[in-house]
Amino acid sequence: MRGTEFSELKAFAAIVEEGSFIRAAARLRISPPALSQTIRGLEERVGVRLLNRTTRSVSPTAAGETLFARLAPAFSELEDAVADVYASRDRPVGSLRINVPRVAAMRFIAPILGDFRRAYPDVALTIIVDDMLTDIVEGRFDAGIRLGERLQKDMVAVKLSDELEMAAVAAPSYLQHRPIPRHPADLHRHQCINFQWPSGGNIYRWEFARGQRALEIAVDGGLTVNDTELMIRAALDGIGIAYMLEYQVRPWIEAGQLIRFLEAWSPRFPGFYLYHPSSRHVPPALRVFIDFLLARR
Numbered sequence: 001m002r003g004t005e006f007s008e009l010k011a012f013a014a015i016v017e018e019g020s021f022i023r024a025a026a027r028l029r030i031s032p033p034a035l036s037q038t039i040r041g042l043e044e045r046v047g048v049r050l051l052n053r054t055t056r057s058v059s060p061t062a063a064g065e066t067l068f069a070r071l072a073p074a075f076s077e078l079e080d081a082v083a084d085v086y087a088s089r090d091r092p093v094g095s096l097r098i099n100v101p102r103v104a105a106m107r108f109i110a111p112i113l114g115d116f117r118r119a120y121p122d123v124a125l126t127i128i129v130d131d132m133l134t135d136i137v138e139g140r141f142d143a144g145i146r147l148g149e150r151l152q153k154d155m156v157a158v159k160l161s162d163e164l165e166m167a168a169v170a171a172p173s174y175l176q177h178r179p180i181p182r183h184p185a186d187l188h189r190h191q192c193i194n195f196q197w198p199s200g201g202n203i204y205r206w207e208f209a210r211g212q213r214a215l216e217i218a219v220d221g222g223l224t225v226n227d228t229e230l231m232i233r234a235a236l237d238g239i240g241i242a243y244m245l246e247y248q249v250r251p252w253i254e255a256g257q258l259i260r261f262l263e264a265w266s267p268r269f270p271g272f273y274l275y276h277p278s279s280r281h282v283p284p285a286l287r288v289f290i291d292f293l294l295a296r297r
Contacts, residue, residue: 008042009071011035012050016060016068017140021053072140080281092284093122099144101131103228103245104272108145108160108293116292123285131198131226137277142286148270156278158290160297161271166207167246168266169258173238180261181241184208184215191240192219196226206243209267219243 014024015035025032043050050064060068079094100109109127117125128134128141136144147164151157168181174191181187187206195204203224205216221240225231228244235242235249236257242249246266252258274290276282 004041005045008038008045010075011038012042012064013068013071013075015039015051015058016064019058021058080283092120092288094283094285095124095126096143096283096285096289097126097128097141098289099128099130099134099136099139099141101145102129103248104145105129107247108272108297112292112296115296116289119292120285120288123288125289133199136275142283143274143276143289145272145274148273151273151275154278155275157273157275158294159271159273160293163268164271165246165266165268166243167249167253167260168206168241168243168262169235169249169253169260170241171236171238171258172256174235174240175259180259182262184217184262184265187217187219187241190219190221191223192221193231193234193240193242194219194221194224195228195231195244196224198226207267208262208265210265214267215265 011024011028014027015021018024018027021032021035025035028035030038039051046067048063049061050067052059052061082094098109105127113125113127116123128139133146133150134141134144136142145160148157148159168187178190179186181190184206192206196202197204203218205218208215208217219241223234223239225234228248231242231244232249232252234240236252246260249258249260253260274293276286
């Protein structure tokens with residue numbers, strides 16, 4: 001295969017992976033017009049249209065899907081081979097794509113970003129904050145972070161945290177003229193802040209457990225959010241009761257700005273795990289990223 005043919009195929013694969021000529025051109029460090037010309041040359045050479053283009057999107061045709069399905073594993077093998085060579089050096093190199101929900105991004109990723117980049121400047125790190133439970137294989141991610149109860153069984157999982165528990169909290173101003181709930185059923189007499197899952201749009205039913213008893217409560221209230229930081233802000237402002245991960249609200253509980261209750265009904269469940277596809281070969285960049293997270297958790 002000539003160099004120009006290889007470059008055309010790499011350009012085609014980049015467009016499919018990025019879903020955009022502009023993003024693919026930036027990744028390949030060429031101009032969008034030059035990239036368009038490269039793809040036209042490839043299509044003329046193979047004699048079939050490979051991409052459907054509109055003013056707003058680009059997607060592979062049936063022929064393009066077939067070609068990409070063959071190219072993607074081949075390019076992955078080539079990248080792994082190059083990574084193996086670089087692994088013998090002092091500093092791992094290569095790209096690393098991580099998919100992570102916002103709550104885990106702020107807890108595990110944000111605190112280490114600066115130190116990791118300084119320690120491994122040759123690793124091109126991409127962090128995609130996503131609460132949609134994306135399939136990391138389909139999304140072409142190297143790894144993701146997710147709660148243990150939501151892990152796919154065919155993944156390699158690395159434990160990042162101990163068990164977690166939920167906490168029902170409210171501001172003193174909200175509870176000043178209202179009785180503190182003693183049982184989950186008491187929540188029906190309160191204003192509660194609902195949480196809407198980004199994936200599917202379903203409203204979270206508050207889960208409680210005590211001994212062998214387990215309850216799910218569909219709470220009422222005039223506010224629904226899909227962001228935990230906004231939920232904390234609303235609780236601090238006295239809008240109503242919030243129900244979220246205990247570690248997220250711990251600083252305000254300790255400062256007396258939020259009051260916790262229903263602790264005996266707060267369930268515990270598996271914490272966060274970094275997970276990646278089962279594979280004999282773990283890219284060096286992912287290996288050092290995992291080690292970095294574990295050393296600083």
